[in-house]
Amino acid sequence: MKLFADLIRDLDSTNKTTAKVAALVNYFIAAPDKDKVWAIAILSHRRPPRPVNTTLIRSWAAELANIPLWLFEESYHIVGDLAETIALIIPSSQSTSEKSLSEFVDEIILLKALPEKEKKDYLIENWTKLSYYERFVFTKLITGSFRIGISQKLMTRALSKATEIEEDILAYRLMGNWDPSKTTFHNLIIKQRESDFVSKPYPFYLAYPLEEAVEELGAISDWYIEHKWDGIRAQIIIRNNEVFVWSRGEELVTDKYPEFHGLPGTVPDGTVLDGEILAFPNETIGSFNDLQKRIGRKNISNNLLKNTPVILKAYDLLEWKGADIRNRPLRERRQLLEGLLDLERMEGLPIYLSGICNLNNWKEVTNERAKAREYKSEGLMIKNKNSPYRVGRKKGDWWKWKVDPMRIDAVLTYAMRGHGRRTNLFTDYTFALWDTESEELVTFAKAYSGLTDAEFRKIDAWIKKNTLERFGPVRSVTPQLVFEIAFEGVALSKRHKSGVATRFPRIVRWRQDKKVDEANTLEDLKKMISHPISRHE
Amino acid sequence: METPLLIFNENGIYCKEADVYLDPWHPVDRAIITHGHADHSRWGNKEYITHKNNVPIIKHRLGDIVVHGKEYNEKFVVNNVTFSLHPAGHIIGSSQVRVEHKGEVWVFSGDYKLEDDGISTPFEPVKCHTFITECTFGIPPFKWEPQEQVFKNINQWWANNREEGKTSVLFGYSLGKAQRLLKYLDTSIGKIYTHGAIENMTKILREQVQFPHTTLITRETKKKDLLGNIVLAPPSAHGSTWIRKMVPFVTASASGWMAFRGARRRRAVDKGFVLSDHCDWEELLTAIKSTGAEKIIATHGYTEIFSRYLREQGYDARTEQTQFEGEIDEVNSDKKEKEEL
Numbered sequence: 060m061k062l063f064a065d066l067i068r069d070l071d072s073t074n075k076t077t078a079k080v081a082a083l084v085n086y087f088i089a090a091p092d093k094d095k096v097w098a099i100a101i102l103s104h105r106r107p108p109r110p111v112n113t114t115l116i117r118s119w120a121a122e123l124a125n126i127p128l129w130l131f132e133e134s135y136h137i138v139g140d141l142a143e144t145i146a147l148i149i150p151s152s153q154s155t156s157e158k159s160l161s162e163f164v165d166e167i168i169l170l171k172a173l174p175e176k177e178k179k180d181y182l183i184e185n186w187t188k189l190s191y192y193e194r195f196v197f198t199k200l201i202t203g204s205f206r207i208g209i210s211q212k213l214m215t216r217a218l219s220k221a222t223e224i225e226e227d228i229l230a231y232r233l234m235g236n237w238d239p240s241k242t243t244f245h246n247l248i249i250k251q252r253e254s255d256f257v258s259k260p261y262p263f264y265l266a267y268p269l270e271e272a273v274e275e276l277g278a279i280s281d282w283y284i285e286h287k288w289d290g291i292r293a294q295i296i297i298r299n300n301e302v303f304v305w306s307r308g309e310e311l312v313t314d315k316y317p318e319f320h321g322l323p324g325t326v327p328d329g330t331v332l333d334g335e336i337l338a339f340p341n342e343t344i345g346s347f348n349d350l351q352k353r354i355g356r357k358n359i360s361n362n363l364l365k366n367t368p369v370i371l372k373a374y375d376l377l378e379w380k381g382a383d384i385r386n387r388p389l390r391e392r393r394q395l396l397e398g399l400l401d402l403e404r405m406e407g408l409p410i411y412l413s414g415i416c417n418l419n420n421w422k423e424v425t426n427e428r429a430k431a432r433e434y435k436s437e438g439l440m441i442k443n444k445n446s447p448y449r450v451g452r453k454k455g456d457w458w459k460w461k462v463d464p465m466r467i468d469a470v471l472t473y474a475m476r477g478h479g480r481r482t483n484l485f486t487d488y489t490f491a492l493w494d495t496e497s498e499e500l501v502t503f504a505k506a507y508s509g510l511t512d513a514e515f516r517k518i519d520a521w522i523k524k525n526t527l528e529r530f531g532p533v534r535s536v537t538p539q540l541v542f543e544i545a546f547e548g549v550a551l552s553k554r555h556k557s558g559v560a561t562r563f564p565r566i567v568r569w570r571q572d573k574k575v576d577e578a579n580t581l582e583d584l585k586k587m588i589s590h591p592i593s594r595h596e
Numbered sequence: 597m598e599t600p601l602l603i604f605n606e607n608g609i610y611c612k613e614a615d616v617y618l619d620p621w622h623p624v625d626r627a628i629i630t631h632g633h634a635d636h637s638r639w640g641n642k643e644y645i646t647h648k649n650n651v652p653i654i655k656h657r658l659g660d661i662v663v664h665g666k667e668y669n670e671k672f673v674v675n676n677v678t679f680s681l682h683p684a685g686h687i688i689g690s691s692q693v694r695v696e697h698k699g700e701v702w703v704f705s706g707d708y709k710l711e712d713d714g715i716s717t718p719f720e721p722v723k724c725h726t727f728i729t730e731c732t733f734g735i736p737p738f739k740w741e742p743q744e745q746v747f748k749n750i751n752q753w754w755a756n757n758r759e760e761g762k763t764s765v766l767f768g769y770s771l772g773k774a775q776r777l778l779k780y781l782d783t784s785i786g787k788i789y790t791h792g793a794i795e796n797m798t799k800i801l802r803e804q805v806q807f808p809h810t811t812l813i814t815r816e817t818k819k820k821d822l823l824g825n826i827v828l829a830p831p832s833a834h835g836s837t838w839i840r841k842m843v844p845f846v847t848a849s850a851s852g853w854m855a856f857r858g859a860r861r862r863r864a865v866d867k868g869f870v871l872s873d874h875c876d877w878e879e880l881l882t883a884i885k886s887t888g889a890e891k892i893i894a895t896h897g898y899t900e901i902f903s904r905y906l907r908e909q910g911y912d913a914r915t916e917q918t919q920f921e922g923e924i925d926e927v928n929s930d931k932k933e934k935e936e937l
Contacts, residue, residue, distance in 0.1 A: 071857060073846075073866045126736050127908065133901045134735045139858055147737035147855060208861070477858075484862070512862065 062090055063098060063160040064192040070207055079209065083217030092244035093161040099247070100239035102214045104204045107240070110170035111178050113141060113202055119179050123186060124148045136476055136532040142198035146191055155190050167200055168240060212451060222248060230262045230450060236311055260294040260305040261331065261377050261385060262450040266440060266457035273460065274421045276441065283389065283444055284416040284424055286436035287459055288372050289347050289548065289562075290337035291354065295371055295410075296378075297323050297330045306336075317359060318369055318409040325408060329381030330399065333448075334373035334413060340366060344435040348550035348560050373400060374413040374440075377448055385448035392448070431462045437547060438462045464545035465587055467492070467579045468570055470500055471540040474522045475533045477507070485522045485534065486515050488566070490544055492557070493580040500538055501581055503557040504546070509566030518569070541573040542566050549587050559584055601677075601695055601702050602728065604916045609704060609728070611695055614677035617641075618693050618704050621919040628679065630706025631690035632657060632771055635921040645672075647681050649717075650689030652800050653771065668717065684708035685719035686873050687772035688801055694722050703887060704728040707922070709872065710879040711743060713776050715805050721886035728893045731880055732922030733852050734902035738876040740852070746871045747780040753848060753867060755785050758824035763845040767865065770794045770830045772873050775801055777828060777850055783808045789822060791829040791838070817841065834865070852876075874922065884911070896920040 069082035087095060100106070121131035131148065138144040156163075170178055185197055199205055215233065219226040229248065236258075237247060276282060292307040300323045304313040313319070316336065326332075338345030338353065345367065352367050353359070376396040377385050384392055393415075400412045416439075418424050428439045438461035446456030469490035477486035487507050491500035510518070518540070525537040545567045552560035559581070603610050608620030608627075617624045623640030630636050630646075632653035637646070639658050646654060648665030655661065666672065668691070671680045681691035686707040693704045703724040712718040740746075750766070757764045768774045770793040778798065781788055788810045790798065795812040811817075813827065822842055833839055834847065852872030853859040860868035875883060884892060884906070892913040894903045899915035906913035 071860075074861075074864055075866065078866075124736060127905075130736060130901065130905055133898075134737050137735060137898070138737050138856060143857055144737060147739065151739065151741075 060158055060160050060163055060189075060193055060196065061155050062086065063094065064155075064190070064196045066098070067196055067205075067207060068192045070209060076213065080213060080217045080220070083209070083214060084220045087218055087221035091159060091161075094159050095244045096239050096242060096247060097161050097164050099214065099218065099233065101200070101205050102209050103211045103233060105239060106200065106204060107164055107168045108171060109203075110167055110201060111182070115175070115179070116141070116145075116182065116198075116202060119182055120145045120148065120186070123183055124150075139476060141202050142195050145186065145198045146195035149186050149194065151191055152188055152194075153190065154188050155193060156185075156188065160196075163197060164200060164240075218248065224248070226450075234260055234262065234305075257298050257301070258296065258303045258311070260296060260303070261383075261448070263292060263294070263307050263333070264449045264457065265452040266442075266459040267452060267454045269441065269458040269460040273424060273441070276421075276458070279418070279420055279424070281444055283393070283440075283442045284418050284427065285374060285413050285440045285442070286416070286431060286434050287438045287440045287461065288335035288337055288344075288413065289435070289437040290335040290350055290369075290372070293334060293336045293371065294377070295319055295322065295332045295334070295373075297326045298328055298381075300324070300328060304336075315353065315356065315359065316369055317364065319371070322408065322410070325404060326399070326410075327380070329378060331376070331378035332371065332373045332396075332410070333375035333377055334371045334410075336369050336371055339368050339370045339409070346435065346550040347548060347562050348552055351560075368409065370409040370411055372411050372413040375448060388445040388447065389442055390444040393444075428460060428462060432548075461547075464547055465549065466543055466545050466567060467584055467587075468541050468573060468577070469503065469544050470538045470575055470578045471518075471536060471542060472500055472502060472538055473533055473535050474518075484515055484519045486510075486519070488542075490542065490564075491538070492584055493576075493578060495580050495582055501557045503555070503559060503581065503584065504544060504561050504564040506542075506544060506564045506566050509545075510569065514569060538575050541570040541575060541578050543568050543570050549584060551588060557581055557584075559588070601697055601700055601726070602704070604918065609918070611677060613697055614674040614679070614695075616645075616674055616677070616679070619706065619920070626674070628681075628693050629654060630684065630693060630704070631686055633687070633707070633769075635919065636706060645679075647689045647691045649804055650691075652803065653689060653797075656797070656800050668720075682722045683717035683720050685710065685713065685716050688716050688775070688804060690716055692719075692722060694724065700725055702726045702728065703889070705730055705883075707732070707874055707920075708883070709875050710883060711740065713743065713873070715776055715779055719883070721883060723888050725889055726891040726893065727884060727887045727889035728895060728916075729880065729884060730874065730920065730922060731894045731897035731899060731902040732874040733872065733876050734880055734894070734898045736877045738852060738855055738872075739878065740870060740872060740876045743776075743780070743871065746850075746869055750777070750780075750848070750850070750869055751782040751785060753846075753869075754781070754826050757846045758786055761823065761844070763822045763824065763842045764826040765829055765839065765842055765845045765847045766826060767829055767831045767834055767847065767849045768851070768871075770797045773850060773871070774798065774828050774830070775805070775807060776871070776873070778807050778810065779805070781808060781826060786825040787811060787821075789813050789817070789825055789827045791827070791833055793830050794828050813838075813841070819843070831863075834863070896922045 066082055066086040070079050073079060117131060118128055121128045135141060135144045170181060186194055189197055215226055215229050219229055294305045296303040302319055302322045304316055304319055306312050338349035340349055349367055353369060376392045379395050416427055418427055431438050441458040441460060443456040469492050471488050472491045473489035474485040475487040477484055489502055489505050491502045494501045522536050526534045528535045544564050546561035546564040548562035550560055599612055607617060607622040607624055609618040617627045619630055619636040620627050621638055626643045627641040628645045632650050637654045644661055644663040651663055651665040666681050668681055668683055671678055678696040680694045682694055684690040684692045684706050686709060690706060692706055695702045701724040703722045707730050708719050710719050754764045768777050774794040775798055788808060790810045790812055819841055827842055847865040848867035848869055849863055849865040850869040850871040852874055854868030855870045890912055892906050892911045894915045895918045903913040903915050
């Protein structure tokens with residue numbers, strides 16, 4: 060445990076990526092294999108099942124620190140992280156533990172089945188005797204995921220340096236559903252085993268946003284132009300007469316989408332499709348809000364399946380006849396994909412080819428992009444016809460060119476403390492628009508990002524001075540500040556008080572030039588549903 | 597009801613009986629000043645009364661002012677009200693203000709800490725009926741380590757950076773924190789360089805305290821001279837063009853806020869050392885107990901939370917709004933530091 064706690068401390072002691080990778084490499088060289096598996100699991104957000112609920116954890120920590128529970132809760136809101144709060148609040152200990160990370164994890168897994176009294180004794184014993192960083196790590200293992208500024212990519216890079224295995228191969232091996240308590244470092248990382256790969260997806264290739272003028276891309280004949288569909292990026296794998304659906308978050312979501320269960324038999328074995336899962340109500344592409352009804356649901360009722368079915372808009376073929384064809388140029392993969400999705404054979408199946416736009420010059424491309432919302436797309440994808448299917452986000456071959464977001468001016472009404480690096484600052488905001496009838500402000504969206512640190516600090520100070528009411532970590536504030544909010548889409552919604560749901564709202568800027576009564580109305584927002592292209596001004 | 601001995605009005609903490617303000621935030625005729633930080637000693641008062649060790653500090657900051665220096669425990673009477681200054685242990689020349697009238701005693705803490713930093717005169721508890729206290733770090737997650745341990749870590753960090761061929765840049769307030777860091781840096785590791793704001797302030801304080809030798813960074817300073825050495829800089833220098841001369845460098849900040857991982861990342865420094873000139877949670881409770889006061893007024897910091905806790909412990913505690921800032925290492929202090937340049 061000390062070794063892993065030291066790693067977390069070292070990662071915490073630098074802002075520089077190279078130093079973080081170096082600390083990880085050192086760990087992967089020095090740690091015992093069993094610990095390494097768990098370290099990889101933890102840093103890729105896999106953790107043992109939570110053995111104790113956090114309500115109990117909080118009350119036990121408050122008891123041990125000899126403070127009232129409300130004071131613990133207030134401290135937690137300010138610190139912003141439960142494990143960190145506990146590590147700070149309990150009297151410090153200079154002792155450390157000889158037990159390894161995996162020994163701790165094993166104990167924590169067994170803890171789940173123990174009676175409450177024993178759970179409490181176990182937590183208190185360890186909180187008391189571990190050092191600050193060990194206590195932080197220990198509590199993190201119990202309460203939640205490690206968010207310490209280490210992406211899976213960074214970890215994979217370090218692992219690659221430590222093992223001298225290519226990064227791409229490691230990314231491939233680390234994908235999907237592996238259980239750290241049932242595998243070994245050798246089996247997970249070192250050993251090659253073709254048979255295990257039946258369900259394994261390929262790492263997704265992600266496009267970069269277009270940065271320069273589209274004309275700079277050169278001859279249009281080198282590029283495929285497609286619409287950029289607004290759904291869930293997914294790979295559908297058909298191997299051994301079975302189907303596997305993977306979302307981009309490396310989550311196996313086969314069970315959630317029974318629509319695809321009939322593919323084996325029609326689509327040949329040894330096929331991997333890349334595309335976008337979209338809601339498809341009434342045989343037309345639905346909004347992301349429609350798709351939201353399916354995301355997060357494991358049990359799909361017949362009614363839901365009937366009213367909100369899904370399809371895959373397929374745009375790439377990664378495996379064909381059992382062979383990895385990612386290195387073949389896109390034009391060849393596309394040809395094979397089109398052949399595979401032969402219309403007659405696909406009749407009635409929920410797989411559609413994502414069409415290539417037949418455009419002759421960049422001006423036509425620009426016009427096509429302006430019409431994206433009519434097609435229910437987010438914009439365009441521009442892909443080099445000769446591009447291989449790369450790993451991760453790489454510049455040069457694939458560009459995404461999204462339509463400009465919709466914008467509206469809204470009033471700040473509630474604020475909450477942020478998390479992670481925004482701990483202790485009010486950075487999570489709720490925004491409202493005017494309801495013309497009642498002349499009241501109605502909440503319509505929450506947004507967290509888009510301002511600079513300096514702006515956040517200014518607004519934080521303003522919030523502290525203009526608080527009306529407190530509800531735990533949330534404060535209502537004097538409706539006074541106006542912000543321009545951008546969002547990717549808007550749809551009617553019964554789940555929202557305002558009756559509308561916006562897609563990916565974020566703050567564009569603080570409209571210090573606008574007074575509160577100059578903010579937009581809910582009607583303005585609703586108008587955008589029927590006239591998606593027009594702006595509010 | 598009789599007017600309380602001290603009230604909080606739009607100008608500051610006011611003693612009506614004596615017509616004297618304590619650390620006013622708007623210009624007044626007569627001001628008693630607890631210490632030299634900008635949120636406590638502001639510009640524009642006609643007459644300043646403060647501890648004698650603070651006189652050169654506020655003269656440096658505020659220029660040509662009318663100021664009377666007092667000794668600790670020296671009683672002085674203004675309009676039948678007896679005042680005296682008592683060590684607050686916050687920075688050099690920092691005081692608590694004791695106010696006595698007709699047997700009633702109030703103490704205003706200013707900013708303070710209990711740990712003896714070896715530079716400022718250590719905090720002395722003063723018996724009183726009403727204690728006006730700051731509570732910048734008035735929640736339980738704040739627990740300071742003994743400064744010996746912190747300085748051991750800082751010197752170790754410096755030595756490691758030197759071994760890796762890097763310059764160490766350490767951020768701290770130009771008044772108070774910078775000198776506390778300076779005092780305990782291990783000069784056997786290397787040379788200590790300073791930013792102008794820190795060099796100027798330190799020069800004034802050298803008349804009162806012995807500090808290691810420092811070298812001011814100027815246009816003529818060469819990058820290779822700095823390599824492996826340590827640079828003391830105010831927080832405002834972080835991210836400035838001035839700092840580019842130090843490449844390759846590693847940064848650290850020394851502040852109570854560094855106890856939080858989030859604050860450290862927000863500040864975008866590599867390393868955070870938890871070192872404060874304010875009380876931690878336990879110190880605040882200890883200090884309050886040692887005054888024997890029944891009435892507590894919390895001014896700046898986590899006032900609501902802190903006073904609620906005190907009420908649960910049986911104190912008659914409330915909060916008052918002030919314009920004191922506590923230990924802010926963000927925008928405001930940067931602005932303040934810039935004013936001092």
